[in-house]
Amino acid sequence: MTTLTDPPKESFRLSMLIYDTRYRSMTIQVVAMMGFMLLAAWLINNTLTNLATLGKPIDFGFFSEPASYDINQRLLEYDSRDSHLRASFVGLLNTLVVAVLGCITATVVGVLVGVLRLSPNWLVARLMTIYVEMFRNVPVLLWIVLVMAVLIESLPAPRAFRGEDPAATMSFFDSVAVTNRGVYVPEPLFSRSLGDISVFGEASLRFNISLDLILILIVLGASIFAIRWNSKRANAIQEATGDRPTTWHVNLGLLVVPTAVVLVALGFHLGYPALKGFNFQGGTHMRNSLIALWLALSLYTAAFIAEIVRGGILAISKGQTEAAGALGLRPNRIMSLVVLPQALRVIIPPLISNYLNLTKNSSLAIAVGYMDITGTLGGITMNQTGRELECVLLLMLVYLSISLLISAVMNWYNNKVKLVER
Amino acid sequence: MPSHYRETGPEADETAFIRVENQEEVNMKKSVILGALAVAGLAAGAAHAATVDDIKARGKLNCGVTTGLVGFAAPDAAGEWMGFDVGVCRAVAAAVLDDPTAVEFVPTTGKTRFTALASGEIDMLARNTTWTFSRDVDLKFTFVGVNYYDGQGFMVPRELGVSSAKDLDGATVCIQTGTTTELNLADFFRSNNISYEPVPIETNAEAQQQYLAGACDVFTTDASGLAATRATFEAPDDHVLLPEIISKEPLGPLVRHGDDEWGDIVRWTLNALITAEELGVTSANIGDMAAAAGNNPEVNRLLGTEGNLGEMLGLPADWAVKAISVAGNYGELFEKNIGENTPIGLARGLNAQWTDGGLIYSPPFR
Incomplete structure (x- = not known):
């Protein structure tokens, strides 16, 4: 019985790939995909052939050879006899340090400025507008170089701390030395x-x-x-x-x-740091390359975050504020208890991309001589070994991994705070 | 069977379509293969073709120099590139193109110079670059000779009272990144068992800024570079060069591996400048000497009044005359740009002719 009522089963013919609208788009996509893969394969093949012609086939063996250069800021023990891989690892940690410090500072400053920009106080609001426009509209490289130049030129050299009547003295009960080589803290x-x-x-x-x-x-x-x-x-x-x-x-x-x-x-x-020989010895040395990079990146990114925060707050309807006010909450409590938690949902997705930007911008570190992964793997190692392609590919992979990691963490957080509809 | 009915109709069309599709596929394959061949041919050409033909077609020599080191290569007040390395570029341009001004100077940093040369962005690099094994063999460059025998030194402010590099324990050292100086520095401090704090810097100008502000105690680079840098200071006498020279730095122009004809042209242009000094050919007397063959056969061969050395290089017979006429022989270039009467004030020292006890020695022109 069922055989009679079933619609006749259509058999598949090749022409249907073009003439049948059900399959046509798939055909086009498959062809486009094949074309794309052919192009990619050709590019890769061409690169490999040319490198082989040059006598430089892809080879990562250089990683186990001694790096032979020193790195000033290192979170791990490292000396010039360690391998290029270790040097890259030291650089990677330096990148992460400045990225984490930068993201935290940029968030704090950005939220503060974003909220203050909406302040009813005319002067405060205008000052914050000036800050945002100044930092947002000047390339971050210039800010990094400027901050570094200011640190170098305006702060005293360690030798100014020497002598009977020194030109500079340590602050905070002789525990912190602020010099143009960095800040020494206990x-x-x-x-x-x-x-x-x-x-x-x-x-x-x-x-x-x-x-x-x-x-x-x-x-x-x-x-x-x-x-x-x-x-x-x-x-x-x-x-x-x-x-x-x-x-x-x-x-x-x-x-x-x-x-x-x-x-x-x-x-x-x-x-405590103490002046011995050419430099302060003891204490923790925060080099001015780190300070300059950290400050410039944070202040630059904070300007963008401030705009995102402002946008997020403006997206919360005024009724919410008025209702909270009617319940007797004071303005700062309204902001922290009612407006900001709701604004977070609007704020977080664009915030992620700003964190990614900050991390990627940290590759400008070499402008101030901060030895991040671009300075070690993509700088000295690449230059001394002449393995440009390998180094750059790895460098791209590293930044990609860091960015994906930040995205994953922030997306998890975003899912946690987003509006749960019941 | 209904399905049969449906299949009969467009059968002819279908086969036709398949044939067309196959034809297209064949065409596509052909063009892809042709395209790939063409591009592969181009790429192979870039690696092997005669650089000199490219230069002649372009009408300009692309010469990589420093971003600015007075005496070696730096633009003067009028924007004209001047200096010892620049002189080599101009001599090559004069030999090949008969025009010493047909040079495009490409400023390169310690980091970018090798990529620029390897990629073909520049035809030759004359940027006080140290001839080392790995650069020659592993990076695939041909060093055509040495135009300055140098060594890495240290400069400190006089007020520090340092008299030897071994007193520098714990000092902060400004160093240009991406150079052999970095490796020498690490080795020197390591073998003397003293510590230091390296401050890596991208360009010479930044190093100067940090050094003068006291952000580093010591500035290290090749001794000639230190002298050149010190000459630009407001008070050069407040800074001393320490006696230690911690490395051998034979500096010279280089080209890519794989085009020996071009390498020969640059090599023998440099040698022509050196030989000219040895044989007493100067910018002042070259006009007379090149006018007619003289008594000295080697001078005659060098200046093309005898033999066919130019032809062997694929250049006109008077190629060396043109190269030497630009700014004189090696000695004149040295004295004019970095010699003792210039603010840089470098003595000939190792860079005197071999006949005067130096290392400057050119193979014979025969």
């Missing part, structure tokens, strides 16, 4: 240190993790957990009895006491 030291654990043994990507730091982080984490438990308990009591027990002194104690005990047990003290 560093934390542990006289009864637990030592480090080394990861990856002798490999190029080896690094050490300080056990002291891990211990302190664990204790801090436990303290915060205890504080949350305490606050929860206070909430429960408040709901049951209507009286909220005072929690701040317990919380403060929970936060400070265990950490302080651990610090004392580890023999925590500060190492």
Whole structure:
């Protein structure tokens, strides 16, 4: 019976690929795809052939050879006998440092400026407008170079700190030295240190993790957990009895006491910078290349973020503010409790692309001699080994990975804060 | 069967279509292959074709120089490139194109110079570049000779009271990135077991700025470069060059591997300048000497009044006359640009002729 009622099954013929609208678009796409792949294959093949003709076939063997150059800012132990791979790794960490510092600072400054630009205070709003327009409309490279030049020319050289009647003195009770080579701040030291654990043994990507730091982080984490438990308990009591027990002194104690005990047990003290020989020795040295790059990138990106924040706030209808005002909330509480949480949904997607921009712009670091991955892998290593293609491809891969990682994290956050419709 | 009915109709069309499609495919394949061949041919041509023909067709020599190092290569107040390396470029342009001004000077940094040469953006590089094994062999360049024997030195402000590079423990050192100086510096401090803080810098001008502001204690580069840099300071006497020379830096012009004819032209133009000094041919007397064959057969061969050396290079017989007439022989170029009577004030030293106890020595013209 069913055989009679079924529509006749059409058999497929080749001409249908062109004449049948159901298949035509697919045919075109397949042909276009093939063309594209042919072009790509030809390009790659041509490159490889030409490189082979030049006698420079693609080869990553140079990575295990000694780099032979020094890097001033290194988060890992590194010297000129280490491999090019290790030098690139040191550079990668430097890129990440400036990217993370930059993103945080740019967000803080950007949100502040964005909110202040909407201030009813005429002067504040205009000043913020000037800031945004100034930074947004001048190339970031110029800002980086300008900040560096200002740091170099306006701050005293270390030798100005020398002598009976020095031209410059250290600030903050002789603990911080601000020089034109960077800022020297006290560093934390542990006289009864637990030592480090080394990861990856002798490999190029080896690094050490300080056990002291891990211990302190664990204790801090436990303290915060205890504080949350305490606050929860206070909430429960408040709901049951209507009286909220005072929690701040317990919380403060929970936060400070265990950490302080651990610090004392580890023999925590500060190492102060002191002028010895040509430079300040001891303390942590924040080089002015890092400061210049960090400041310029943050202030530049903050100008864009400010506009995004302003746009996000303006997207929240005025009724929300008025309703919150009618409930008796003060303006700053309206902003932080009602407007900003809703504005975040509008703000975050464009914010991601600004984080990506900041990270990619950090490749301008070489302008101030900051040894990021472009300066090591894409600079000295490329120049000394002559492996342009390999280095540039790897460099692109690294930036692509960093960008995708930032996007993934921010998209996860975006999904968390976006409007959940019930 | 209904399906059969539907299939009979357009059968003829279909085969026709298939044939057309195949034909198109064949055409496409052909053109792709042809295109690929053409482009591959072009690419292979770029690697092997006679550079000299390209230069003649272009009417201009593309010569890579520094972004500005007074005495070696820097534009003067009128925007004219002047200097010792520039002199070599102009001599080559005069030999090949009979016009010393037919040079496009391409400023390159320590980082960009090799890419510029390898990619064909420039025909030759005359940018105080050190002749090293890896640059010659691994980077595939041909160094055609040495026009300045140099070595890496250090400059410090006089007020620091430093008298030896070994006193520099803990010093901050400004260094141009992408050069052999970086590697020499690392090796020197490592072998002397002293520490330092490198400040990598992209161009000479930035290095000067940082050094003069005291952001670094020491500036290191080739001793000739230090002298040239110091000459531009407001108070050159406030800075001293330390006695240590920590490396051998034979500087010379270079070309790409793979075009030996072009390499020969640049090599023998440089040699012509050197030989001219050795044989006493100067910009002042070259007119007389080239007018007719003289008593010295080597001078005659050099200036083309005897033999056919020019023809062997594929150039006119008086190619060397043109090269030497631009700004004189090697010695004249040296004295005019970086010699002791210039602000840079470099003594001949190692760069004297071999007959005067130096290392400057050209193979014979025969």
